[in-house]
Amino acid sequence: MSNLGHEILIPSNNKREMHDSQENRVRLNDLSDCVLLHILSYLNSIQAVQTCILSTRWKHLWKYIPTVKLHYSRNSPTVKRFDIFLSNMLALRDNSIALQALDLDRGLIEPQLLEKILNCVYSHNAHIRQLEISAISQSYPILSCVSSCKALTSLKLSLYNIGNKNYSETLFPKSLNLPLLTSLYLVNFTFCGFENGCVEPFSPFTKLNSLVIRHSKIKKAHILHISNETLVDLAMRYNSFNFVEIQLSTPSLCRFTFPDSLDQKICGTGLSCVKHVNIDAPQNSYLMKHRFVLLGWLRDLASVESLKLTSITLQILSLVPDLLKVKLPSLCNLKSLEVELIPHYNELLIVLMKDDMLKKAIPKSFEEVAKLRKAFKAGLKLPSIPDGIVDFLRQNSPSAQVIITT
Amino acid sequence: MAEEVSSQMNSLSISETNPSSSATISLVSGDDIVFKVEPTIAKEMETVQSFIDETDGKITTIPLPNISSHDLPYVIEYCEKSIAGKITKEFEAEFVKKLNNEEVKELFLAANYLNIKKLLDFLSQVIADRIANKSVEYVRRYFGIENDFTPEEEAKLREELAWTFTGVDPDDEDEN
CATH class of the missing domain: 3.30.710.10 (Potassium Channel Kv1.1; Chain A)
Known part of the structure; x- marks a missing residue:
């Protein structure tokens, strides 16, 4: 207990042994309905409804759970039963109990079922605070329902829009006004720009704290502007934002996951204050300009404390000519450096690295080069983390802890 | 031990001089x-x-x-x-x-x-x-619940709510 750092003034016998011998001492069933409902609200709805069988006390308890949480697992062959369950549950739950959260991951939703779900959301739209919908369906009805939920603090949408039997893009609505929203997670959206070539989709959310954008794209714009003063967390992955400039005016930004494309320019004031950074460069970014983009990012990270990158990212970076001689003006407060080891699937990067090693060997001696060539032929494996690069990153904070993960 | 006492004395003396906030x-x-x-x-x-x-x-x-x-x-x-x-x-x-x-x-x-x-x-x-995904008996034990249904009542309830007990597997996907 002393390792937890609290002073213990009156010593007493350790009660731990007594603890372990008395199994099932704690009876949660003695708690009030209200507390049990709190636990039930964290269960998926199927199991939550099934608690009706536990005892007479629990028979109707599930009807008062303020949340609906249903994830359809792809392996399950029971799509139809899933839908029957959902409509029965929505019909039988006590509708006078405000629905606070809906978390639905269903895949393809039939219009009739969607209507039932959305009607339920509409009828609680003044109370519902968390909404997560992942669905293949018509996006428009879902988005217009979402826009009616003015109390939302957390929204996660992953929508694959089906128009006239075909998939079509889901445009992020320009007029979505959710004043209390603090967390936004968007998958598969298209952000459409204005005439000035700019797109700034998130400015109406003045309390936004966390933003994740995945598998999305930008249309009719070459600048994505994110200017939320309150934004602390930002992650952008798997998007097709190629050749779009990202402007960050985010003075509170603390955690940032860089886009997984080195064809994007990131500018603005956002990067200088970031404390926790994640960089995962794709294996096909071996052009000379990509290497300098990475180096540029690192230069901008003035206050970063924890930096997490992949071994691939380090390998790309190592191809910057004379990298180890570069003096970084940044990374002065680095406390931890985490490298995730990623296996190669792209031969080109390996070829480039071997070539780079040979070039570096030339000034040393001819024998060195020959030895290296021979070793490569014999199948010499390249180090996952290029020599010297960890110390290069720690040049301004040599005591930073290094963590290697797989 | 001696250190602990002195640090404790320190904190006591600080609290005496500044009783309101710290x-x-x-x-x-x-x-x-x-x-x-x-x-x-x-x-x-x-x-x-x-x-x-x-x-x-x-x-x-x-x-x-x-x-x-x-x-x-x-x-x-x-x-x-x-x-x-x-x-x-x-x-x-x-x-x-x-x-x-x-x-x-x-x-x-x-x-x-x-x-x-x-x-x-x-x-x-x-x-x-x-x-999650545990049997009814396990959950009863976990919560300390005594089953006060008669077998007939329990069977009837399972039948009434067949839509929750048949064909639908609890979600076993990882949370993320």
């Missing part, structure tokens, strides 16, 4: 062990804070008869992390790894009694995870 709070566990915590920690515990407020901060020793000296350090650790803004998924995973089922339940009771919302939410999720 006085530490003494939390007394059910088995009479005193834990000294910063007032910011007490703020996380709504029950404790409202007790302090009600006595205009004059009383700084708070008995917590329902909470053992085994559980209280965990609660304090969580509150400290929470104040520092360091509640991460990794921390929570490590935190919960140390706890067996009984300890999770005890901490849940403690969080409920102390009214620490974040800890209560977190432990609710832990309990939900621990009973």
Whole structure:
């Protein structure tokens, strides 16, 4: 207990042994309905409804759970039963109990079922605070329902829009006004720009704290502007934002996951204050300009404390000519450096690295080069983390802890 | 030991010169062990804070008869992390790894009694995870529930709610 750092003034016998011998001492069933409902609200709805069988006390308890949480697992062959369950549950739950959260991951939703779900959301739209919908369906009805939920603090949408039997893009609505929203997670959206070539989709959310954008794209714009003063967390992955400039005016930004494309320019004031950074460069970014983009990012990270990158990212970076001689003006407060080891699937990067090693060997001696060539032929494996690069990153904070993960 | 006493004296003398804001709070566990915590920690515990407020901060020793000296350090650790803004998924995973089922339940009771919302939410999720996809009997044991249905009643209920008991497998996907 002393390792937890609290002073213990009156010593007493350790009660731990007594603890372990008395199994099932704690009876949660003695708690009030209200507390049990709190636990039930964290269960998926199927199991939550099934608690009706536990005892007479629990028979109707599930009807008062303020949340609906249903994830359809792809392996399950029971799509139809899933839908029957959902409509029965929505019909039988006590509708006078405000629905606070809906978390639905269903895949393809039939219009009739969607209507039932959305009607339920509409009828609680003044109370519902968390909404997560992942669905293949018509996006428009879902988005217009979402826009009616003015109390939302957390929204996660992953929508694959089906128009006239075909998939079509889901445009992020320009007029979505959710004043209390603090967390936004968007998958598969298209952000459409204005005439000035700019797109700034998130400015109406003045309390936004966390933003994740995945598998999305930008249309009719070459600048994505994110200017939320309150934004602390930002992650952008798997998007097709190629050749779009990202402007960050985010003075509170603390955690940032860089886009997984080195064809994007990131500018603005956002990067200088970031404390926790994640960089995962794709294996096909071996052009000379990509290497300098990475180096540029690192230069901008003035206050970063924890930096997490992949071994691939380090390998790309190592191809910057004379990298180890570069003096970084940044990374002065680095406390931890985490490298995730990623296996190669792209031969080109390996070829480039071997070539780079040979070039570096030339000034040393001819024998060195020959030895290296021979070793490569014999199948010499390249180090996952290029020599010297960890110390290069720690040049301004040599005591930073290094963590290697797989 | 000597060091501990002197640091304790220090904190006492500081609290004498500046009684209003920086006085530490003494939390007394059910088995009479005193834990000294910063007032910011007490703020996380709504029950404790409202007790302090009600006595205009004059009383700084708070008995917590329902909470053992085994559980209280965990609660304090969580509150400290929470104040520092360091509640991460990794921390929570490590935190919960140390706890067996009984300890999770005890901490849940403690969080409920102390009214620490974040800890209560977190432990609710832990309990939900621990009973996910478990048999009815397991869940009854976990909650300490005595089945007071007759076999006929139970069978009837299963039939009435067949839409929840047949054909639908509980979701066994990982949360992320």
